[in-house]
Structure formats: C-alpha cells, structure tokens
Amino acid sequence: MEMHKAKRVEITIEAVMETRLTEALIKAGVTGFTILPVLAGSGRSGQWSREGQVSRAGGMINVVCIYSTRTSGPLLTAAFAVVSPHRVVSVRIVKCCAQSGSLK
Amino acid sequence: MEMHKAKRVEITIEAVMETRLTEALIKAGVTGFTILPVLAGSGRSGQWSREGQVSRAGGMINVVCIYSTRTSGPLLTAAFAVVSPHRVVSVRIVKCCAQSGSLK
Amino acid sequence: MEMHKAKRVEITIEAVMETRLTEALIKAGVTGFTILPVLAGSGRSGQWSREGQVSRAGGMINVVCIYSTRTSGPLLTAAFAVVSPHRVVSVRIVKCCAQSGSLK
Amino acid sequence: MDSILSLAAQNLISPIILFFVLGFAAAFARSDLSVPEAVAKGMSLYLLFAIGFKGGASVAAHGIDETLILSILAGVVLSFVLPFIAMALLRVMTGLSAVDAAAVAAHYGSISIVTFVAASSVLSTAGLMSEGYMVAVAAAMEAPAILAALWLVARADAKSGQGGGMDAGLLREILLNGSIVLLIGSFIIGGITGQDGLDKIASFIVSPFQGVLCLFLLDMGLVAGRGLRNARHLLKPGLFAFGVLMPLVGSLMGLGAGLALGLSTGGVMLMMTLSASASYIAVPAAMRVALPEANPSIYLTLSLGITFPFNLTLGIPIYLAIARAITGG
Amino acid sequence: MDSILSLAAQNLISPIILFFVLGFAAAFARSDLSVPEAVAKGMSLYLLFAIGFKGGASVAAHGIDETLILSILAGVVLSFVLPFIAMALLRVMTGLSAVDAAAVAAHYGSISIVTFVAASSVLSTAGLMSEGYMVAVAAAMEAPAILAALWLVARADAKSGQGGGMDAGLLREILLNGSIVLLIGSFIIGGITGQDGLDKIASFIVSPFQGVLCLFLLDMGLVAGRGLRNARHLLKPGLFAFGVLMPLVGSLMGLGAGLALGLSTGGVMLMMTLSASASYIAVPAAMRVALPEANPSIYLTLSLGITFPFNLTLGIPIYLAIARAITGG
Amino acid sequence: MDSILSLAAQNLISPIILFFVLGFAAAFARSDLSVPEAVAKGMSLYLLFAIGFKGGASVAAHGIDETLILSILAGVVLSFVLPFIAMALLRVMTGLSAVDAAAVAAHYGSISIVTFVAASSVLSTAGLMSEGYMVAVAAAMEAPAILAALWLVARADAKSGQGGGMDAGLLREILLNGSIVLLIGSFIIGGITGQDGLDKIASFIVSPFQGVLCLFLLDMGLVAGRGLRNARHLLKPGLFAFGVLMPLVGSLMGLGAGLALGLSTGGVMLMMTLSASASYIAVPAAMRVALPEANPSIYLTLSLGITFPFNLTLGIPIYLAIARAITGG
Numbered sequence A, B, C: 001m002e003m004h005k006a007k008r009v010e011i012t013i014e015a016v017m018e019t020r021l022t023e024a025l026i027k028a029g030v031t032g033f034t035i036l037p038v039l040a041g042s043g044r045s046g047q048w049s050r051e052g053q054v055s056r057a058g059g060m061i062n063v064v065c066i067y068s069t070r071t072s073g074p075l076l077t078a079a080f081a082v083v084s085p086h087r088v089v090s091v092r093i094v095k096c097c098a099q100s101g102s103l104k
Numbered sequence D, E, F: 001m002d003s004i005l006s007l008a009a010q011n012l013i014s015p016i017i018l019f020f021v022l023g024f025a026a027a028f029a030r031s032d033l034s035v036p037e038a039v040a041k042g043m044s045l046y047l048l049f050a051i052g053f054k055g056g057a058s059v060a061a062h063g064i065d066e067t068l069i070l071s072i073l074a075g076v077v078l079s080f081v082l083p084f085i086a087m088a089l090l091r092v093m094t095g096l097s098a099v100d101a102a103a104v105a106a107h108y109g110s111i112s113i114v115t116f117v118a119a120s121s122v123l124s125t126a127g128l129m130s131e132g133y134m135v136a137v138a139a140a141m142e143a144p145a146i147l148a149a150l151w152l153v154a155r156a157d158a159k160s161g162q163g164g165g166m167d168a169g170l171l172r173e174i175l176l177n178g179s180i181v182l183l184i185g186s187f188i189i190g191g192i193t194g195q196d197g198l199d200k201i202a203s204f205i206v207s208p209f210q211g212v213l214c215l216f217l218l219d220m221g222l223v224a225g226r227g228l229r230n231a232r233h234l235l236k237p238g239l240f241a242f243g244v245l246m247p248l249v250g251s252l253m254g255l256g257a258g259l260a261l262g263l264s265t266g267g268v269m270l271m272m273t274l275s276a277s278a279s280y281i282a283v284p285a286a287m288r289v290a291l292p293e294a295n296p297s298i299y300l301t302l303s304l305g306i307t308f309p310f311n312l313t314l315g316i317p318i319y320l321a322i323a324r325a326i327t328g329g
C-alpha cells in the first residue's frame, strides 16, 4: 500500500452545524470525511454532557477530514467560513499519510 | 511516565468487517486497539449516516491501533490483507508516543 | 485563522474514572477537553465490547485534550496522577495546531 | 386560594412530579444515575407521537371546531408577541446583553411540550376535557418566537454583522424541525384514521403513557438538575426572578386569548400553560445556529432549570385554579 | 379490480402506512426528524421477538401441520431460485455490471421481515388467519439467496479473483445472523411455552405491537426517503421498473408455491409477500463482506427505496386480492 | 427432592429462562445478535423503576411491617459478612491473589437485582406473596460488601499502598450509584402515591413487565455467554466450583436470617436468593475504581458467567423448595 503525505483536520463543532459544515466541505470539493459522536466535553463555554439530552443544541460532533497537502487552501477556507462565528470550534492539523485515492 | 516512539494507525472500515480485522490484528500479534463508533461519513461511495439504521451494512467503525515503531511491518500487512479489497478504508500513520508496556 | 503549536493528549481510560480524570484536569487549569465514546477494545486485560452492557465497569472512554506546548507539565502530572494506578491507560502525544484561544 | 394550595399539594405528590424531583435531587447529590441519550430521545419521540395522534383522533371524534383556526392564529400571535414582553422585562430586571436577552426571550415565546403534556395529565386527573386541537396550537407556537427574537437582535444591534443570521436554510430547519413534524404529522394521521386508528394503537399510546412520562420526567429532572448545578454561578437574583415572573405574565396573556376564543375550562388552562412555558428543545438548537454569540448556559438554565420546574410544580395548579375560577368550570 | 382498489385505499389510510409516508415525506423535505440508531435497533429486536414468539405459540396451539416441513423447503427453493430470475431481468432491463446485478438479485431472493409483518397485520385486519409457521418460512428464506448470488458471480466472472468470496466465517455469519437467530429462537420458545407463555407476555408482545410498528415504519420511511434522496441520480428508468416488476414476478412464484402446498388464503398471501419482498438488513451486510466491489447505494436504494414502499402500499393489497380471488377465501 | 426437580424443570421452560439460554447459546455460536448498550440500559432502568415502585406501593397497601427495619438491618449485616466467608472459601479453593479474591468476595456479598426479579416472578407464578419491602432490603445489600472487601484487602496487604483505595468520592459513588438511587427513589414514590399511583402507571410497569424481562434476559445471556467464551481459559475447576458452592452457602445464611425475622415463605425465599446472588453491575464499577489491580475478567466471569446462570436455572427452584419445606408455605 502506497502512502502519501496528507493533512488531517479535526473540527469539534456543535451538532446542529453538521449539515452546514458538510455542505461547505462538499462545495469546496472535499468529499471525504468521517463524523464521530462526542459524549461530553469542556471548553470556554463550560462543561456539557449528552446524557439524557433530547435537544441537539447541547452537543458536539467531531469531524475528521484527511486531504492531500496540495488542497489545503480551499478546504480550510470553506470549513472556516462556517466555523468561525461559532465559539466552540477546535481545528487541529497533523501530518499523516493515507491510502492513495481516498483523498481529494 | 516514560514515553516511547510509536505509530498510530487509524482504519475506517465497514462495521461488518470488525471481527475479521481484529482477528487479523490479533493473529499478527497486535493485541492493543480501540474501536470508536462512527456516526456518519462521506467518501467515494457516497454519504451515509447511522441515524435510524438497523442493518450493520450501512456503517463504519474507526479502529485505532498504537504500536511500537519496530513492529510496523507485520501489523500493516495483516491489517491490509483484510482491508484492501474494501473500497472504504483510510489508513493514517502518525508519529506519537505511548505509555510503556501498552504497546506490542 | 491563526494556528499555534500545541500538544494533543489522548487518554483511553475506564468510563468509571471519567469524573476523577476531568476533575483532575480542571484542577490543573486545563479546561478544554473532548470525550469520545469507545465501542470496544483490546489490551493487556483482554478484549471487551460495550454491546448489551449495563454496567459502566466494562467500558472505556477516550479523552482528547489539546493544549499549548507551554502548559504540558502540569497537565500531564495531573492526568497521570489519576491515570497511573490503572492498567488500562494509553497516553499519546502528537504535535498539532489549534485555533488560537481554545487552548489553555 | 385554598383550592390552589390543595391542588398544588395534590399535584406535588403525583408520580410524574415525584420522579422529576427524584431526578433533580439525584443530579444535585451527584449520583451517576443517567438515562442514555438514545433512550431519552426515544421517549420524546413516543410522547410526541402519542399526544399528536390522540389530539388528531379527538378532533376527528368531536368534529372540527369553528375556533380551531382562530386558536392556531392566536397561538402564532402569542408566540410572536411574548418575546417582546420578555425582552422588556429582561432589560429591566437583568443585566444581560441584547443578544443574550433576545435568545432568552425566544425561549419564552415558544413552548415546552412536556409542560403541555403534564398539564394535560393534570386536567384528565381533575376530570376535565379540553379541545383536541390544542396540540396543533402547541405546534404552531414553537417557531414564531424565534423570528421575533432575531428581529429583536437585528433592531437592537443593527451594526453587528454576525448576530441574527436568518437564512432560507435556518427557516426550513425551524419550520421542519423534528418535533414539529412528528407532532403535526401524528395529529393529521390521528385525524385521518380517527377512532379506528386509535383503537388499533391505544394499548401503545394511551395505557402506558403515564408510565413513560414518569421515566421521561426522571430524565428531565436529571438534566435540569445537572444543568442548574453546573451553571448556578450564572443565576443572579434578577434572572431567577425573571424565570418565575415571566411564566405568570405569559399565562395571563394566554388566559386572555383563551377567554376571547371561548375555549373550555381545560382549553383555557392549556392556553395559559403554553404561554407560560419556555422551550428547551427546538429553540436552543435554533439559537446555536442563529445566535452563536449568545451564551447557551444562560438560556438553558433559565428555561430548563427554573421555569420548567416552576411550571411543573406550582404553575400548573395555579393556572388550573385561575381557569376554573374565571370560566366557572 | 374494484376490490383491489378499495383494499389498496383502505390499506393506504391505515396508521402504519401513513407513518411510513410521514417519514418518507419528512426525509424528502429534509426535516431533521430522526430516530436514534439504538432505538431503531431496539424496535427491530422487539418486532422479531414478538412475531417469532407468536408464530411459535400459534403452532403450539394448532398442532404441527403436516405441510410445515414442505413449506419451509418451498421457501428455501424459492429463495434460491428467485435470484436467477432477478439476474435475468436485470441483464435485460438495466446496464448493471455482473457483480452489481448479482448483489441486487440476492436481495430479491431473500425477504423483508417488516413487509411480512405489515402483511400479517393487513391479514388480521381483514379477519383472515394464517399458518403460524410462516414465520419459520420467512427465516428459512433469508439466506439461500445469498449463496445463489455468490454462485452467479462466480459463474459470470470466473476470472476475477476478488468477487464472490465465501468462506466458513461468512457462511456462519449468514446462517447465524442476529435476526435469524432471534426469530427462530423466539419461534421455538413460543412453541415450547405455548399459550401459557403467550399469556404471560401478551401485554408486551401483542397489545402494543401495532403502535411499535407505526413508530418503526416512521423510521423506515425516514431511512428509505433519505436513501432515495441521496441516490436518486442512480435511479435510471430501467432500475426503477425492475424495482416494481420484480416483486410482482416474485409474488406469482410465491402464489404457485402456496397453492401447491395447499396453504390457507392467508398463508398463500404471506408466501406471495415473502417472495415479493426484498431484504434490506441481512443481505446488505453479507454483500459488504462477500461482494465489496458491488455498489451498496444501488442495492439499498432499490430494495429499500423502491420495492419496500411499493410492497407496503400497493403490493400487499394486490397480493391479498389475488390470493382471495384464487383460493376463494 | 422430587418437588425440587419438577420445579426446576418447570422453571427451566419458562420464557424468561429460555430467552436467557437463547442468548447464551447465540453468544457461544458467535452469532452477531446483540442488544445496543443504550437499549440494555433503558431496560435496566425500566426494571429498577418497576420493581421499586411496586415494592413501595405494596408496603403502602399492607402497612409498614414491624420487621421492615430489622430486615433491612439483617440485609446490611449479611452483605458485610458474606465477603468474609467468600474470601475464606476462595483462599482454600482457588489460587487467586489477595486482591483478586477480595474483589470476587465483594461481588458475592452484594446482590444481583435481576436474579431478585426472576425469583419474584417465580414466586408469583407459584402463587406466593412476599413482603413488599424486600426491594428495600435488596437495595440495602448492594453496598456494604464493597466496604468489607476493601477492609479485607487492607488487612491482607497492609503494605501495598495502591490497593483498597477508599475515599469520600468513592463512598458517595457507591452509596449514590444510579441503580440504588432509582430503586430506592421509586420505592419511596411508590410508597407515597400508593395504590392510586400504581393504578395510573400499572399498564406500564405491571403488564408488560414479564415481556421486558424476557428481552433483558436475552441480553444478559448474550453478555454472559460472550464473557464466558472470551475468558474460559481463566476458569480453573476451583473457581468454577466456588461459583456454584458460594451461592448455596449464601442462601443458607439468608435462610437463617429469613427464619429469624419470621418472614413469609416468599420473603424467606427472596432473602435466600439475595444472599445467594452476586453483583455484576454496581460492584464491578466500584472495583475498577477502588481495586484497579484486580482482574475484571475473573470477577465478571464468575458472577455473570457462572453464578448468575446457576441461580437463574437451578438455584431459584432449590431456594423455593427449601423455603417451602421449612416454613411449610
């Protein structure tokens, strides 16, 4: 299996923003991402937990997106346009490699 | 706590392949891994979500495996033998460190 | 968006230890973390799965904590004090970057 | 007054209230008792499905009342007007910023479906009927308050480019949010299939209803208690007072509307309860998108930690006593 | 013809169909209404448990019919043969690759347990009985189609080393998949404990059954609608036509088998429904393992987005009318 | 003896046991049948809610028995004493380390609420009554065993600084753990609202109870079977023998206590069952915090994989037969 250099962005964002973020990513030509559920967390806006919650308002999701180092510009711009007015966002970039072809 | 250099492989694979992958890992001598649930995702085979699903066919899991840099060969070979015919796989390797003893 | 250098610690720990760990983190001045659910895993104490479980004893959580490289000392000390007597802990440190302001 | 007290006492020792109190107390004692998110959501789907369907079947049984449309219109107007009153009270009683105040105001214009359900169950214990379409009024009151709040923000703070973002996507999300769709959908299906349909599923949506409500209120108590414990430092006296005063003010508006419409005693009491209750499901989700600068701890703590318990324990018997005294029901 | 139409109309306004339509419409309108995965799975466990147990208890009550074994055998044969017919139709009507066509064919040989449940509930509304062991026939029809499809792939594409991978592990997974085990296990337990056992748990598995089915079909509507919306670009006219034609063809094969076995009117109708229905739980999971090159969007969209709604709304009343007309029941 | 055997046989073919066996067998056959964690937790909340409430309502109906307090005290003492006996047996019969043995001992002092529920349902099938407050005794027996075990560790291994960590936080967690809070809370609410309250929610907590219990025991069978399969290499003959012997020893202690308290036949049998049963929810969680060096596979496999199935299938009919023979009930 050939490995390529790639970037891995991880965005922790309110669950209600999911569709907006994924639509922005797809519009920017980024079609590969994975969404992990989040149980609980803490940040500047305090501590929270999903236990017993009904509303989607009180929860986050974790969007992981791996992309080739060449396409970083548009991805970040698209994602950040959605993400920036929200206080509850963390973006992390790590160097990594991924199976050829699964990146865009 | 002493830190060692290690690799971190993250495999996003269909939930139905879980047993096959973990059995391959264990056979290859890799006994440490963690499986995270995945809510939704998008890739070459389109967008999907676990909401309301009953079948395990329409979902992925996230298998994270940390191992010492010396044992990388057999691990990757074993994992990839299971993983390669499946279109829905992403492998990422990152440099990291882990508590001594929890690696193999 | 400005990026800063940061560290990312990922701790896989028994679910029953959640409150103890987060309280230790908060006491150490670390107020940003995200807790992911874990479905199943394997380590020195064997393989396990959350399927059908009622007790919290048989499960793990994944605590991810991103912090600026300058504050690593107290964080690790606080976390490890809680974590060390437990056999089921994996700590990983990776280099990464995060949105300014969300770190502490 | 006497009857209010005895009714309140009787209400307080009903299983549903006691389970709410149990959850509240467990959260404050930091017990690890908790209901999984999926189970809590499952119960809320059940409750919406059941009350929607029963409302529709009741409309089918009693015929479409001429006041149905008027009542729905009244609900829309109340939901749109209440945030303005809430806003005015908040500016006087608290030091909240315009954005935070508007976000809170949106919650009080909208409604809490669980408060509505609890009020209905108090009604039936008291042997009173109500108009089946009050469920539709409840659904109609969910959304207008959100628009009012965004308008308030835009007015208060015309320069801040960020706040008050309302676009087509958000509007669709608000109008088609899951609870409205399920409530209205079940209402219509109940209306179409009528008594026949109700007979088929009565042993699912009628008989076990009270029991599910007990478990659900246990969870609400846990969530409300945990939220209040985490955010108690936010609860300035002014905010606390608002959380108790505003439902009373709202209930009086609802009383006026109910009387004007000529509703039954039970209908008037439900209209008061709807106006008095504050949302904690649909509106918080909309606020996270539309007013991300507003602090969620404030509006959630107020609506879920103060007003919801107040309505559940004291408000509902008060509204019932007033409705009875005035309509003579 | 007239009776089919009126039956279809009557079927269309039953609560279970209307909730399916509600879910379907909500998904198309992009409402955020959704059922948590755990709740959906819990409801499916409940349905399998209930129908298995009731089937077994009914066999215990009526004695083991001499045609039980023959019916199960007929089911196995039908499940194995139907994929070949489906494959032939697909090669004529669509441009699918051999692997994609075989994967689709496997779904149509196997069965949809929810379609079976909906048909049973239409039967009981119509006041017709059926053989209790039809549940066992349903379970027996789940797996053979998968083997047929893998054989089709191996034949069509003997050189491609990858496709059609069947090993001992996969065979065990298919035969012991959760829904078969629960269905057959509950059937046997129902048979052992008989009427006594049924009396003990009737208020769990009999009375609330229709209500749970409504909620479950709401979820099925949401999932089917969302799938269809995401994959509508795949739906060429040929594929769409296959999704409607194949269940009719299947139902005729089931009709033949049911008549040959001498089943009751209800039994014939259920045999038709089983043959007409397409799997969307067990077979997709097996295909992901055995035929990873097949595109899941195609087979899921066809079976869940086209054939399932077709059977639920039009197919079932058609099969009932035909069964009645021919058996004179 | 004869009556024990026929009772055991009768018990073995009840739906709840058969569903446990189904789950156990499915796990051993490596079927992928599984119950989502959230659904399993939801069912356990339901069971605790229902038995607590019914126990409280029964106390309200029959009046507070003078032996209530004494029975609870007896339960506390039993729970504290049983670990010492278990520890002694373990040191003789097995080669476990002090820490592992103490962790196992804690489980056998505490109780399994599902075993209690299964025993109650066998009682009611046999037409026997029992004291409603036995639910409170069950709750009181959950925690003392944990303290006993920590004391055992501290004594056995005074030097090892790590083990046996008991602090205020852990004590609160143990005493306020979710299942105790829900059980006692529901018991109190059942006591306050009495028959009235029970009437309101009976169709939720009484009629469907047996059915939910079947599904829950299916899950318990799956979890126990999977655990046993994964950890069968740990099961030395000595450990296995302990897992069968210890419940019998415990039941005799419970018998003595029940007779001394003058409980009814049903009460004696429940006291025996509580003493015989081993925890697999609250104690394992406490052990992970307090004795992290103890191997969870050992204590979970013993209590859930050996003792729970033993009690469910053979133990309960034995305890009932003994209680009947001695009390003449």
Ligand SMILES: Nc1ncnc2c1ncn2[C@@H]1O[C@H](COP(=O)(O)O)[C@@H](O)[C@H]1O
Residues within 6 Å of the ligand: A012, A040, A041, A042, A043, A044, A045, A046, A048, A060, A087, A088, A089, A090, C031, C032, C033, C034, C035, C064, C065, C066, C067, C102, C103, C104
């Ligand atoms: N430093 C951090 N490390 C990990 N997760 C974080 C961090 N900061 C924030 N988060 C996550 O992002 C969410 C929103 O953060 P905030 O906007 O700061 O309240 C939190 O609830 C956490 O789940």
Ligand SMILES: Nc1ncnc2c1ncn2[C@@H]1O[C@H](COP(=O)(O)O)[C@@H](O)[C@H]1O
Residues within 6 Å of the ligand: A031, A032, A033, A034, A035, A064, A065, A066, A067, A102, A103, A104, B012, B040, B041, B042, B043, B044, B045, B046, B048, B060, B086, B087, B088, B089, B090
């Ligand atoms: N570039 C990517 N970044 C993150 N996750 C991905 C990426 N590509 C694929 N995935 C995940 O892997 C699954 C299968 O991918 P695919 O086979 O390309 O459809 C997707 O549904 C995602 O959950």
Ligand SMILES: Nc1ncnc2c1ncn2[C@@H]1O[C@H](COP(=O)(O)O)[C@@H](O)[C@H]1O
Residues within 6 Å of the ligand: B031, B032, B033, B034, B035, B064, B065, B066, B067, B102, B103, B104, C012, C040, C041, C042, C043, C044, C045, C046, C048, C060, C087, C088, C089, C090
């Ligand atoms: N090398 C590893 N890679 C990933 N996860 C691990 C690893 N080792 C342990 N874990 C996780 O940590 C848990 C406890 O590990 P242990 O204490 O070794 O049994 C396991 O059940 C896994 O979920």
Ligand code: NA
Residues within 6 Å of the ligand: D082, D107, D108, D109, D110, D111, D112, D250, D274, D275, D276, D277, D278, D279
């Ligand atoms: Na209101």
Ligand code: NA
Residues within 6 Å of the ligand: E082, E107, E108, E109, E110, E111, E112, E250, E274, E275, E276, E277, E278, E279
């Ligand atoms: Na078929």
Ligand code: NA
Residues within 6 Å of the ligand: F082, F107, F108, F109, F110, F111, F112, F250, F274, F275, F276, F277, F278, F279
């Ligand atoms: Na015990």
